[in-house]
Amino acid sequence: MSLLIERKARATVAKELETALKQIDAAKEKVLEDKFSDYSGAIQAWWERLRPDEPTFFSAVQPRKGAKRTIDFKAGLTATADRKAAKLRDVIAIFSQSQLHCLGLALFLARAEHEGVGFIVLDDPVLSSDEDYRVHFNSTVLSELLSLSIQVIVLTQDHDTWEELETRYRHVSISTAQLYIEAPADGTIIENTSDALLAKINRAKSLARGGHPDLRKECGIQLRDAGERFCKEILVNDRRRNGDMAASLTDYDGKTMEWLFPKMEHLLDRDASHPGKFTVFKKTVNDACHDNAPPSSAAMTQAHGEIRFLVKEYFGR
Numbered sequence: 001m002s003l004l005i006e007r008k009a010r011a012t013v014a015k016e017l018e019t020a021l022k023q024i025d026a027a028k029e030k031v032l033e034d035k036f037s038d039y040s041g042a043i044q045a046w047w048e049r050l051r052p053d054e055p056t057f058f059s060a061v062q063p064r065k066g067a068k069r070t071i072d073f074k075a076g077l078t079a080t081a082d083r084k085a086a087k088l089r090d091v092i093a094i095f096s097q098s099q100l101h102c103l104g105l106a107l108f109l110a111r112a113e114h115e116g117v118g119f120i121v122l123d124d125p126v127l128s129s130d131e132d133y134r135v136h137f138n139s140t141v142l143s144e145l146l147s148l149s150i151q152v153i154v155l156t157q158d159h160d161t162w163e164e165l166e167t168r169y170r171h172v173s174i175s176t177a178q179l180y181i182e183a184p185a186d187g188t189i190i191e192n193t194s195d196a197l198l199a200k201i202n203r204a205k206s207l208a209r210g211g212h213p214d215l216r217k218e219c220g221i222q223l224r225d226a227g228e229r230f231c232k233e234i235l236v237n238d239r240r241r242n243g244d245m246a247a248s249l250t251d252y253d254g255k256t257m258e259w260l261f262p263k264m265e266h267l268l269d270r271d272a273s274h275p276g277k278f279t280v281f282k283k284t285v286n287d288a289c290h291d292n293a294p295p296s297s298a299a300m301t302q303a304h305g306e307i308r309f310l311v312k313e314y315f316g317r
Helices: 002-050 097-115 131-147 159-168 196-208 213-241 257-267 274-289 297-315
Strands: 056-063 071-077 087-090 119-123 151-155 177-180 189-192
Touching: 002 056, 002 097, 002 131, 056 097, 097 119, 097 131, 131 151, 131 159, 196 213, 196 297, 213 257, 213 274, 213 297, 257 274, 274 297
Parallel strands: 119 151
Antiparallel strands: 056 071, 071 087, 177 189
């Protein structure tokens, strides 16, 4: 009789243990579902900052049914703006390489936000084939990261990105630099280029006083580049003041001072003399760049002074 009682007790304990283990597994699944639900929301938020309003979009990350260590990434397909009738598919089945790259970036940023990191390093975060969402990264994504007090280091080989970020985030004292190698044995050289416009003007300063005609020609090239950059910044700043937050220096790639100046002349309005100053500056540097004797050292020095004055007057730099 005692053996039967012991056997019954063992069976009862075993059943209770089995029930407890099932309850623990269910609780673990619930914790994982809640965790992945939070991550899904964060990833989706970063995805929408990178690729807003697309018919194919990231939907969720969730544990795979019946598996303990496997997760699924789901994408939505929709033909309507409200996305109510979206069809869910595995991202690997329908996402392009560009979209997978974007998803990886969204995952990284969601984790950085969740962990409260102090800084992140992004190495060419926008692929050369992804011009469609470069503007969203440069404006929306980086602005959000800065609002989270995350220091961001962006490495890029794309000159347009470097140029736009230097202008767009100058108000937060962005630092920019160019990295290059002249001799492998000497390693990488880092050149501070935090203000491209001032960098161009400063490079021309010593050339302006050069006695040799070739030096004055080179000064003219540098100052013409500076003048074109000045015009572009004036135009971009005006467009942004009027609500066009997507305005970028790259919108004016390939445009010369002859094209730019008439568009921005009326914006030199802080003094009646400023349009005339820039007109004389433009004529001097254009003369220096033509195939003839360059202007005198005095004329080049004056031109340098004119553009330096205007930059300080309109940008406070």
